[in-house]
Amino acid sequence: MIERLRRNAELTLLLMGVAVFGGAYALASLGRTASVPANVGPFLAVVVALFVVAHIAVRRLAPGADGTLLPLAGLLNGIGYVFIARLDQDLASRQALWTAVGILAFVATLFFVKRPRDLERYRYSALLAAIVLIMIPLLPILGLQVKGARIWIQLGPLTFQPGEVAKLCLAIFFAGYLVEKRELLALASWPKSRPILPDPKHLGPVLVAWGIALVVIMAERDLGTALLFFSLFMVMLWVSTGRARYLLVGFGLFGLGAFVSWLLFAHVQLRVTNWFDPYSDADGGGFQILQGWYAMADGGIAGRGLGLGLGNRVPEAENDFIFAIIGEELGLLGTTAILVAFLLLVGSGLRVAISQTGSFEKLLATGLTALMGIQAFIILGGVTRVLPLTGVVLPFVSFGGSALLANYVLLALLVRLSDDANVRAQRRARRSAIPVGAP
Numbered sequence: 172m173i174e175r176l177r178r179n180a181e182l183t184l185l186l187m188g189v190a191v192f193g194g195a196y197a198l199a200s201l202g203r204t205a206s207v208p209a210n211v212g213p214f215l216a217v218v219v220a221l222f223v224v225a226h227i228a229v230r231r232l233a234p235g236a237d238g239t240l241l242p243l244a245g246l247l248n249g250i251g252y253v254f255i256a257r258l259d260q261d262l263a264s265r266q267a268l269w270t271a272v273g274i275l276a277f278v279a280t281l282f283f284v285k286r287p288r289d290l291e292r293y294r295y296s297a298l299l300a301a302i303v304l305i306m307i308p309l310l311p312i313l314g315l316q317v318k319g320a321r322i323w324i325q326l327g328p329l330t331f332q333p334g335e336v337a338k339l340c341l342a343i344f345f346a347g348y349l350v351e352k353r354e355l356l357a358l359a360s361w362p363k364s365r366p367i368l369p370d371p372k373h374l375g376p377v378l379v380a381w382g383i384a385l386v387v388i389m390a391e392r393d394l395g396t397a398l399l400f401f402s403l404f405m406v407m408l409w410v411s412t413g414r415a416r417y418l419l420v421g422f423g424l425f426g427l428g429a430f431v432s433w434l435l436f437a438h439v440q441l442r443v444t445n446w447f448d449p450y451s452d453a454d455g456g457g458f459q460i461l462q463g464w465y466a467m468a469d470g471g472i473a474g475r476g477l478g479l480g481l482g483n484r485v486p487e488a489e490n491d492f493i494f495a496i497i498g499e500e501l502g503l504l505g506t507t508a509i510l511v512a513f514l515l516l517v518g519s520g521l522r523v524a525i526s527q528t529g530s531f532e533k534l535l536a537t538g539l540t541a542l543m544g545i546q547a548f549i550i551l552g553g554v555t556r557v558l559p560l561t562g563v564v565l566p567f568v569s570f571g572g573s574a575l576l577a578n579y580v581l582l583a584l585l586v587r588l589s590d591d592a593n594v595r596a597q598r599r600a601r602r603s604a605i606p607v608g609a610p
Contacts, residue, residue, distance in 0.1 A: 174593075177238040178230045184242035185222045189215065192249030195477055199257045199500075202478020217267070218249065221274050228278040229586060235593030236586040237523060243516045244567050244582050248575070250509070251568035254496055258482050258489050262570050269572035273579035280583035287588050291531045294347025298379075301340035304333035305383060322393045334396050335577035339584075341400060342538035345407045350530045353411040394429065394439065395549055395561025399542070401425050406541045407534055446559040459486045463554055467498035467506070474502030489570040491562060494554050509568070510551075517544040523585055526592040536588045539581050 193215045200208040208214070222245050229236055248270060256263035284290070290297075308314040308321050315323040315330060323330050349356075383400060405421040408414075433439045441456050449457030462485045469475060480499040485492045498506045520540030527533040543566050550565050552558035564571045566578045 174234045177236070178226070178234060181229065181238035181242060182223075182226050184239065185226055185245055186219075188242050188246035188249060189218055189222065191246065192253050193218070195250065195253045196256065198476075199253055199478040202476050202500075203257065204478075221271060225274050225277055228281055232278075232281040233586050233590035235597070236590040237519055239515065239519045240523075240582060240586055240589070243512055243519065244578070247509070247512055247516070247567035250497070251493065251565070251570075253477075254482075254493055254500075254568075255489050255570050257478055257500075258496070262489055265572065266570055266575070269575045272572070273575045276576055277579040277583045280580050281587060284584065284587050287532050287535060287584070287591055288529060290343050290535070291347045291350065294344045297340040297347075298344040301337040301344065302383070304337035304340065305386070307333050322396060332571070332573040334393075335571075335573040336580075338399065338403065338542055339539075339577060339581060341403060342407075342535060342542060345404050346531050346534035346538055349407055349411040349534055353530075356408070356412050356414075356417075393562065394432070394442070394559070395553075395563035397428075398425070398549060398561065399546055399563060402545045403538055403541055406545070407538045410537050411530075411534055442559045442561075446556065449556075459492065460554075460556065460560065462486070463492045463495035464556075466492075466495045470499040470502040470505075472503050474498070474500045474505055476500060490564055491550065491560065491569070492554060493569050494551060494565060513544070513547050513566075517547075520544075520585055523589045523592065526596070527588065528592070528595060532588055532591065536585060539585055539588075542581060543578070 193211070196214060197207055197211050200206065200211070222241075225241055225245075229241060252263060252266055252270070255266050307324055310324075313324040313326070314321050315325045317323055322334055323332055383397075401421065405418055408417050408421070429439075433443055445452065445456040445460060449460045451457065453461055466480065466482070466485055469480070474480075477500050480496060482488045482496040482499065485495055488496050494506065494509065497509060501508075517540055520536060520543065524533050524536035524540060527536055546563055546566055549558060549561055550563050550569075553560040564574050567575065
């Protein structure tokens with residue numbers, strides 16, 4: 172009964188989300204061309220069909236799952252599509268195609284991953300896959316350098332960012348390894364008189380994670396992905412051991428690596444300089460961030476209105492700076508709504524983590540949720556100048572096929588974990604309801 176109510180609530184929320192971004196799609200066209208788009212009907216039909224497929228998959232394959240995860244992701248995906256279509260119709264067509272592929276990957280993940288605990292057996296395979304995926308862009312034939320960062324591969328007309336899939340593999344590996352070693356790592360202490368350090372062999376993954384981050388920074392010149400990978404591991408290490416000192420040591424090591432990369436690479440120096448003082452090169456390196464600020468300031472409290480902004484003046488508006496365009500056209504109220512949607516999504520993920528009884532499942536849910544939250548924080552921090560610009564995209568919102576595909580797989584794993592926790596809770600409830608001595 173409860174499962175049916177959850178699924179009905181999920182379907183209702185999905186349809187409400189479709190109504191919200193379907194209306195936004197029509198309003199954006201009215202603002203831009205003063206006419207209702209001719210394809211609004213087919214657009215809504217395709218969107219409803221895609222999300223109904225995802226909903227039916229959850230209803231059949233994970234009926235006890237949390238009912239807010241899919242609607243929140245669908246709402247963010249839909250809002251992102253509206254703004255991408257408002258900026259570039261060709262990119263919107265590709266984003267729609269990748270949304271369909273992402274939902275197929277969502278369904279396939281639910282179908283093939285029956286028990287999240289089984290993933291623990293493949294932790295070292297996941298680590299190997301992650302390292303291969305991270306290193307592939309360095310190959311001379313496949314690798315593709317875009318705007319200074321070598322994080323893409325090209326297969327014919329298709330370009331793909333393997334690091335997006337690697338982050339999921341790393342989350343599986345970290346969860347499996349930390350379940351095995353967390354007690355040994357938790358024994359470490361750093362008193363002034365008698366320091367008790369972890370055995371170096373147990374610190375191997377810390378050094379591997381640090382090395383991967385350094386390779387990404389130095390070889391691929393991608394500070395954002397390196398920060399994402401390393402933050403993921405440090406958060407999971409902290410959660411599994413309860414030792415905040417690991418955070419200090421880990422981020423100290425990362426800061427050292429970032430400082431060395433700043434000394435060695437001109438593009439890192441440029442990003443840091445633009446972060447400190449974008450006005451020093453207002454027509455060059457600081458142009459993007461300054462235009463993003465002007466766009467958000469122009470939006471004010473309620474925004475200029477959908478389709479009425481000047482989004483094309485901001486470079487890479489559909490990728491890095493889509494949040495600034497949302498701020499221009501929907502104002503502070505619109506950007507606050509996006510932030511609230513992300514907070515609800517991260518809160519739902521943490522609720523899934525708390526509901527787990529198994530250590531691996533709990534750490535995996537924490538890691539997957541941290542990936543979404545940290546990635547959103549890194550790009551929003553870059554747009555608002557809390558952090559240097561890094562080039563990562565806003566999950567589900569920004570244009571990017573590989574990111575969208577990986578995030579839908581991530582969402583499916585959280586849905587599966589949520590359903591698994593519910594099934595276990597029901598089993599415990601049934602066992603406790605059986606009277607002692609009953610046959």
